[in-house]
Amino acid sequence: MGRRLPSATELSRGFWDAAAEHRLVIPCCLACEARFFPPERLCPTCGTAGWDYVDTSGAATITSYTVVHRAPSPDFETPYVLAVVALDGGGRMLTNVVGADPAAITTGMPVRVVFLDQPDDRALPVFEPTAIGRPHEPEKE
Amino acid sequence: MALRDVAVVGVHATEQARTLPHRTSLDLAQESVLGALADAGLEPHEVDGVAADWPGPGGRRGEPASWTSVLGGPLSWVSDGLLDAAGARGVMKAAAAISAGLCDVAVVGGGLAGRFGRGQTVNGAEDFIEFTDVWGAYVVPLFALVAQGHLQRFGTTPEQLATVAATIRNNGSKNPEAVMSGRGPYTVDDVLASPMLATPFHLLDVCIAGEGGGAVVLTSVERARDLRHPPIAILGAGMELSGAAYAAPPEYDTVGRLGARAAQRALGMAGLTAQQVDVFSVYDPNSFEIIRQMEVLGLCEEGEGGPFVEDGNIGLDGKHPTNPDGGCLAYAWNGTQQMTLKIVEAVRQLRGTAVNQVPGAETAVAANAGSAAAHYELVVLGRA
Numbered sequence: 001m002g003r004r005l006p007s008a009t010e011l012s013r014g015f016w017d018a019a020a021e022h023r024l025v026i027p028c029c030l031a032c033e034a035r036f037f038p039p040e041r042l043c044p045t046c047g048t049a050g051w052d053y054v055d056t057s058g059a060a061t062i063t064s065y066t067v068v069h070r071a072p073s074p075d076f077e078t079p080y081v082l083a084v085v086a087l088d089g090g091g092r093m094l095t096n097v098v099g100a101d102p103a104a105i106t107t108g109m110p111v112r113v114v115f116l117d118q119p120d121d122r123a124l125p126v127f128e129p130t131a132i133g134r135p136h137e138p139e140k141e
Numbered sequence: 142m143a144l145r146d147v148a149v150v151g152v153h154a155t156e157q158a159r160t161l162p163h164r165t166s167l168d169l170a171q172e173s174v175l176g177a178l179a180d181a182g183l184e185p186h187e188v189d190g191v192a193a194d195w196p197g198p199g200g201r202r203g204e205p206a207s208w209t210s211v212l213g214g215p216l217s218w219v220s221d222g223l224l225d226a227a228g229a230r231g232v233m234k235a236a237a238a239i240s241a242g243l244c245d246v247a248v249v250g251g252g253l254a255g256r257f258g259r260g261q262t263v264n265g266a267e268d269f270i271e272f273t274d275v276w277g278a279y280v281v282p283l284f285a286l287v288a289q290g291h292l293q294r295f296g297t298t299p300e301q302l303a304t305v306a307a308t309i310r311n312n313g314s315k316n317p318e319a320v321m322s323g324r325g326p327y328t329v330d331d332v333l334a335s336p337m338l339a340t341p342f343h344l345l346d347v348c349i350a351g352e353g354g355g356a357v358v359l360t361s362v363e364r365a366r367d368l369r370h371p372p373i374a375i376l377g378a379g380m381e382l383s384g385a386a387y388a389a390p391p392e393y394d395t396v397g398r399l400g401a402r403a404a405q406r407a408l409g410m411a412g413l414t415a416q417q418v419d420v421f422s423v424y425d426p427n428s429f430e431i432i433r434q435m436e437v438l439g440l441c442e443e444g445e446g447g448p449f450v451e452d453g454n455i456g457l458d459g460k461h462p463t464n465p466d467g468g469c470l471a472y473a474w475n476g477t478q479q480m481t482l483k484i485v486e487a488v489r490q491l492r493g494t495a496v497n498q499v500p501g502a503e504t505a506v507a508a509n510a511g512s513a514a515a516h517y518e519l520v521v522l523g524r525a
């Protein structure tokens with residue numbers, strides 16, 4: 001499914017650049033090492049301004065999910081799974097869970113990132129269950 | 142002067158419908174404000190405080206001082222910003238301004254037409270939200286994420302959600318002003334049989350989207366004694382915000398209790414417990430949000446909201462009648478001014494003139510919330 005991806009902002013450019021290379025990165029605070037998402041100028045944990053995008057393992061756990069049967073636009077094939085996942089190493093993000101029967105999704109389920117390539121050389125990170133997914137893609141460098 | 146020395150003295154709700162092609166936002170806003178003033182028995186030139194939408198054309202869009210062309214005299218106080226011009230937030234800010242002596246008569250309200258078409262999903266925000274929209278998130282599934290957490294953690298059931306939807310929709314069925322007037326009656330099974338939108342929400346668990354307007358007028362209780370209706374005082378108020386709307390993903394663990402502190406503040410100010418309040422006019426964008434609010438208001442313990450609604454507590458004949466007008470589920474949801482309609486219904490109940498009147502109601506809670514539990518505002522109202 002083709003998605004409308006937003007223009008990157010000065011906060012999110014690093015995220016989208018890495019996603020295009022099939023790497024999932026999130027902000028990690030230089031002062032307190034908290035990882036957080038979405039990107040904000042100041043660390044939500046300690047309030048300092050310095051952070052860098054760091055690579056994640058791409059492994060995560062579903063903490064909340066809903067199976068969506070009515071989409072906001074024709075870009076989305078229904079049903080699809082909207083979920084919040086907790087990334088190994090810290091940080092939570094909204095995402096989709098793909099590659100599994102929506103009825104089989106549960107909270108606590110281990111998932112790992114996969115990327116949906118978009119027409120404009122960009123990519124959108126989503127997740128699929130670890131147990132039934134394909135082997136982890138080697139990282140491009 | 143304290144907050145409780147300020148009263149709502151006039152209310153007005155326009156026609157409400159899925160679409161109002163013969164109306165404009167400006168004409169709905171003007172009907173609302175002038176209608177509320179007429180209801181109060183006040184002249185437009187007596188208004189010196191404005192927290193009301195100005196959608197244009199004419200004046201300057203978004204600038205409340207544009208109302209001088211309608212109201213006459215110069216203004217002493219304005220409040221702008223979308224949520225400041227509606228509902229409990231608008232009322233508490235206007236009441237705060239009056240009690241602080243910054244103005245004497247304030248209007249809160251507005252209207253909306255020409256925005257929605259059939260079959261559209263409604264995202265509260267007009268701009269693209271980077272880390273929300275890309276994954277197909279919008280208001281229904283975002284609220285669903287919070288609801289799913291409650292179902293999972295406390296064993297709340299789809300039947301309990303459907304009980305809320307059927308109860309409030311059946312109130313709206315008996316309200317001639319309701320968009321869904323005459324529709325129903327609905328059973329729990331009807332709700333469960335309606336199409337699934339986003340688990341656990343079926344179509345009938347979720348509010349309608351439409352157009353319309355509403356406004357209220359406030360002044361001091363002292364001045365209100367000379368006006369047409371018994372004054373309805375602002376006994377308490379509070380708000381609570383968890384963060385910018387839709388910026389961070391909502392989950393029950395992080396936002397599920399949003400409103401509990403605001404409720405404590407407002408009810409504490411009023412010197413009441415939730416159990417002592419006679420009628421509730423609270424935000425119902427979906428069935429779950431009522432269960433959540435029963436808990437955060439303190440009507441039942443966290444996690445007990447499901448059995449609480451199943452026991453009939455929120456029905457017209459129950460201990461805690463909720464949304465007798467049919468709420469957003471069946472009366473009206475019209476963008477921002479559905480928040481003002483919660484005040485309108487609470488005031489009508491306390492005047493004794495509501496369509497599904499709760500006999501002898503003397504105190505009410507009117508509450509707004511939204512954006513998947515990102516913000517919560519409530520006022521406690523009572524006969525002065």
Ligand SMILES: [Zn+2]
Pocket residue numbers: 029030031032033034043044045046047048
């Ligand atoms: Zn930090």
